[in-house]
Amino acid sequence: MADKQKLVIIGNGMAPGRMLEYLFEIDADAYDITIFNAEPRVNYNRLMLSPVLSGEKAYEDIITHDDKWYEDNAVTLHKSAPVSEIDRVRKIVTSENGLTADYDKLVIATGSNPFIIPLPGHDLDGVLTYRDLDDVECMIEVAQKKGRAVVIGGGLLGLEAAAGLRMQGMDVTVLHLMPTLMERQLDPAAGYLLKNAFDDLGIDVITEASTKQILGHDGEVVGVELEDGTRIDACMVVMAVGIRPSADLAKEAGLETGRGIIVSDDMRTSDPDVFSLGECAEHRGMCYGLVAPLYDMAKVIARQLVGDAAAAYTGSVTATKLKVTGIDLYSAGDFAEADDREEIVLRDAAAGVYKRLALKDDKIIGAVLYGDTADGPWFFDMLKKETDVSEMRETLIFGQAYQGGAALDPSAAVAALPDDAEICGCNGICKGTITNAIQSKGLTGLDDVRAHTKASASCGTCTGLVEQLLGLTLGDAYNPSAVSAMCGCTELGHSEVRRLIKAKELKSIPAVMQELEWTTSCGCAKCRPALNYYLVCDWPDEYADDYQSRFINERVHANIQKDGTYSVVPRMWGGMTSSFELRAIADVVDKFEIPAVKVTGGQRIDMLGIKKEDLPSVWKDLGEAGFVSGQAYAKGLRTVKTCVGTDWCRFGTQDSTGLGIELEKFMWGSWTPAKLKMAVSGCPRNCSEATCKDIGIICVDSGYEIHFAGAAGLDIKGTEILGNVKTEAEVKEHVVALAQMYREQGWYLERIYKWAKRIGVDEIRRQIMDDKAMREAYFERFVFSQKFAQVDPWSERVSGKDKHEFKPMATLSLEAAE
């Protein structure tokens, strides 16, 4: 133990993180490791900052190594500890906050700093950079003010920042000094397409824009003035004009530096015990700002650290992908025009596709793809390997699928990729790693691959490739469309299980598991809630609801939050409320010191952050004011959103509020396969957004249009029209029958739009609109079921039901533990 070598790492970005992963793969015990991190946090995936800025992901989603990882690998991580000095004689590093560590080997990975143009006003509040999570958090905070942001710099980072701020609801102007965007990675044609795409996103792009000064008032940014006199009002200016390797610390320590810290092929600096990698390193005159070269460097250092003197880094060719939702852009290599070069161009204006290859001596030296980037990795692979393409010149630009006379089989393209071809760019996972994991670990589906390799687990753009690899590796054994079993406890699918529950009259979970030969003794967290729902739905009068098979939210009738507290949403029928109700809610909020109150998208009020012990008392007070549970936690009827209809609106054609309230009062309490959200709009202007709901009604002069199967969550989908009816009574009969049909046939957690897609909209119309007897039978079964379902779960619990849920069983004093 005592003679274990000490490794100190300065910086905790992606490059050293990857280096440690490689090192632990080779020899987990080689070093005692200490990391100094200037940022106050663990290692996260910097490539994913753009989705964090745009709100598509949270910080937690992009963590690469959590605290536990450092603990498990016995790595000491000093957070918020920028290093101030390296003493190479005594081999000690010291941080600004006075921590020291001595080393046998040192790795400097200080990364880079954003370049700030020293314009007048660059030090005003509201002038930000886009480098790390702190920057993103600042940007999100300022973005709450809405208003306009100006992004200076139309390169990769600047454009990603602009798109993210736009998604945060800001108006955005991009100022770019050059005539076209991303001119280092794109040719003018692709730059033009990109500018159009940004116009479509509602982002103003001004090229050849030279900024004169940033305007301020009371120390805060209020706008930007260009050299030509144009003034743009803005509350935020983001500088994204480039990065500068952070080499000062190394320079002060007497290491050889140029633009960055100079390293040779073995990744050692001018001091053989000091390595450097990442954006701060300069190798053969190049400094890299992209992730692939950093990973290559990381691999070399890991091998050098365990004594493999032959490990060498020889430079990288890099490819770029823009991470803006809806824009496909890929660029690699060099594509400047020159006499000794040829080019192949493919344009498809209608499809918005532009592809260009630059060739020299029958080899690809550059590729720009816009609109269709599927062949990017294939071109890039040939570029890196300097493959002679003369044989396939004629069809090269059409992509890999057109080569070798083979049919247009996309999986052939994937099959042809070499094992070291990168599939998942976010996590740096190669084809070989994925196929090996599939074979050695017996993986059978996408989720398995994600769990074991992390491929396709971040942004998901490589999901198709991973699925093809599954197909290629498993052959016929991989069948993504096969009837998938409910869970690992049975081979039966949901439909078979539902059918057999009826046919064999199975009326309890143990009966289902016994008769249908479940392979586990008491099921799992996937099948138990499903079976419980099927039994509640099919045998409403006979089945005793099994609370231990319900997800916690349905067990305690509130929504669990990330910190283990709960949120409570009382029903507000049709979204209508009163001063009395609002006063009662305000009193409850004060009395229980509820930290957050929010108006929901379903027209009601959510009280968040309630301690579990307090739930029954909260419900008691709400109940006394006449409130019942809003079932905001249920796979069941949630809300019926309404507009004010003929009561108030000058355009209203029917009493949409009254109809919504009537439907909600009729249907509340019913369990459904997945949540069921409804809306009633008083006219086709559709203020209650009925056309993206599970079931929606649009009132028209002549009656009512019934819609269903909309979605506005993970998927966005307009509704289908079920049909038109004339009276409120008919609306009720049709809507209730439709809900019952879905209740009887849907798979657990299957939203109505997915069920409709599986069953067929025409078949649903036939049963509900055309077949009167069938419709009436569905309606009757729903009404029967409601007799047992319409019990307010909150008042039940106020009266003492499930008391054990809300109280600790015992409290042990600490003395008992001594």
Place this chain on the structure above:
Amino acid sequence: MNAMMQTWAKIGVISDIPARGARCIKFGEMTVAVFRTSDDRVFALEDKCPHKNGPLSQGIIHDGCVTCPLHNWVISLETGKAQGADEGETKSFPIKLDGEDILLGVGG
């Protein structure tokens, strides 16, 4: 050594916990979840998922495991270890039944 010196504290009786359910014990600053399986065995884990500290006591209990309510990690009731491809471990405590009584090991 620990095992010989173990001190046991009575925390309740088995019928306090529904079968395939859990109850919490406040233990100083810590919350301990006590689980009862369908075959009436009891287990005790710190009420914190190794993933993101989700309250395991609120999960669904099945086949000697509990599924965390926040992100569906499956944790072994016996060892506290994450199952499947996930890696992590939550602290487990000695616990035993003496007739109807549940006794929790609170250290030696």
